[in-house]
Amino acid sequence: MTTVKRLSIALLMALGVTGTAMAQQGPGMAQGDQVEQLDQLVSLSADQKKELRSLMQDSEAKINEKRKEAQALQQSLSSQIGPDYDEDKIRDDAEELGEVTGDIAAESVLLQARIQDSLTEEQRNTLEERARQQREQMRQMQEQMRQQGQQQ
Known part of the structure; x- marks a missing residue:
């Protein structure tokens, strides 16, 4: 696994940057909590904290706007279910929904890349x-569950 992929996984674990988590928290809460979690893991400087909060705030605003677009498209698609459907409209909305979903994914990955860029090599390490430790713990838990399943 490449270092970039490992760091992306690490950032996802450390920050919990998922749509559900950010959507469930109030405005501004998600980014602050995530910066504090990352600070506890890698000891961020004050400048890094400020930069990360700004990066997260910008991305969160973009992602939230795209989520609203996605919801509207999903509602439009749902409203088209029935005997008088318009196949072209359904396909157009579905295609646009795919693009919006792709934009959300891209913004999330860009945020992770920008966060990595703001960390020192030591912090990334x-x-x-x-x-790596969390993956190992997960592997051990899965192995224990597998063994317990075989014993029953």
Whole structure:
């Protein structure tokens, strides 16, 4: 697995940057909590904290706008279910929904890349090691569950 992929996994674990988590938290809460979590893991400087909060705030605004677009498209698609459907309209809305979903994914990945860029090499190494430890813990838990399933 490449370092970039490992760091992306680590950032996802450390920050919990998922649509559900950010959507469930109030405005501004998600980014602050995530910066504090990352700070606890890699000891961020004050400048890094400020930069990360700004990056997260910008991305969160873009993602939230795209989520609203996606919801509207999903509602439009749902409203078209019935005997008088318009196949062209359904296909157009579905295609646009795919593009919006892609934009959300791209913004999330760009945020992760920007966060990585703001960290020092030592911080990235620390984060990577933490991700490795979490993967190992997950593997051990899965192995225990598998063994318990075989015993029953």
